[in-house]
Amino acid sequence: MIKVDGLTKRYARTVAVDDISFEVEKGRIVGFLGPNGAGKTTTMRVLTCFLPPTRGGVEVGGFDVLKQPLEVKRRIGYLPETPPLYPEMEVTEYLNFVASLKRIPKAETRQRVDQAIERCSLGEVRNLLQSKLSKGYRQRVGLAQAIIHNPDVLVLDEPTAGLDPKQILETRQLIKNLAGDHTIILSTHILPEVEQTCEQVIIINKGKLVAKDTVDNLTRRLRGSEAVAVEVEGRDGPLDAGEVRQRLEQVPGVSRVLAKAGGQNRCSFEVESLQGRSIRAEMARAVVEAGWNLTELRPVAFSLEEIFLQLTASEEPAAAGGEK
């Protein structure tokens, strides 16, 4: 759906984006991750035809942003960092305006506007002036504006910035609900957000691509192994933590077992696997065969936070050298 090939964007004195390439398949949610000033917004602006690339090819839905910008714009819904609202307009009026900008046929406008209002839960404020909207509602109107023409691609620049925790959850849910029909690129500098909403991550730092992969793969790649939290319960009578531990260590592929907590007849461990081994199934069998109850078995994800710090830290000297 989206093809970025060697994209470079240079401003007068600085290089905002430096030779980035990535592809996004249809229907994916991609998180665009990076610290402030990494070039996220610039990349998104190039994707949405707001800025032309200095070098490199960018295609959306098979159309080049430089050669066929109108076709690209037709297929893209864009929520900029600050939602582009007109304070003197009412929500419905605004959406009607956007609908005509996006060339929605007149006969469909009403239905599309109602749909957008419903999907973004704007029913309560539909007749309010936009200057009266709270931050959360402004963001949602911005989202409604972006999805109104049912675009193939949604580009969301920090959709949850400045929202309160409840609104953040709602917005994430909303984005997840939109995922089926749209390809979504969302930028953020909040790591858990990517973990929770995105299937694929693109990490950039100082204009350079640091990593692109699925969240799971990134986790695995960095650690090279799997970590699993296990909780075991004795079926009858108390449980000997040492015995459980011994049993777990015997499971093929396990490299390390850490005791986490223990109780009367239950204890929990964190088990790490050897490089490239999957141990969950084996472990479950081992526990059950030993006559215990397996009450919890959960992969412990390497938090993106760690990944991110690791990646950006290791790239830093190279990036600094390249800038000169």
Next chain:
Amino acid sequence: MRNTWAIYRKELKSYFASPIAYLLMAAFALIFGYFFYAATAIFVTRGMESQMMGRGMPMDMNEWVIRPLLMNVSVIALFLIPMITMRLFAEEKRSGTIELLMTSPVRDVEIIAGKWLAAETLLASILGISALNLIFLFIHGQPDWRPILIGYLGLLLQGGALLAIGAFISTTTRNQIIAGGATFAACLLLWILDWVSSYETAAWAKVMTYLSVVTHFEPFSKGILDTKDVVFYLSVIFLGLFLTARSMESLRWRA
């Protein structure tokens, strides 16, 4: 076409939803009312004087009242124009809504046309207020209406030209005050350019006089519709809007 219409309506709405339109209309009504009063008062006094001196020739209302009034309005318009155009693009740039416009499947030309037409409409409705005063002239006298129409056409053309320049200036900044100030300076300059003609006859002075918007308005105020003046205004409008389009395009490159 539909996009232009949508933008046109949005612009008009924001003029009339804010106090700008009403403020400009009120200010113009007040100033024009004053001029109108002065012009008719002079007309009446002169008329009585000439009657007492025994000259039977009736004075021409078009010549004595309407023409000076139209000239005055063309000057007042110079002051109104910056206030109409300063927000056109500067405000969109400041609030970020320009991103919506420029990432929608809309051509720059359509955006510019919609905005310029809205500005011209506002100017027309402000000028329209002066027509209310002129009704009195028709009630109490028989002025010729054709020169009046031509005069208003001239005002709209002159205004349109300055609005186009103002629109261009508004694209260059995100600060409305700067846009307004620079547009005001440009309007004023285009107004006073013809002053050199009073003491200088060299070629450069002729060029400057030619470039002055006032030079081209004078025939209109007399009720003369001259193609060369119409062409002048239309080319300034075109130039202004062309520059606006270029400037919008350069926004993308410069960002």
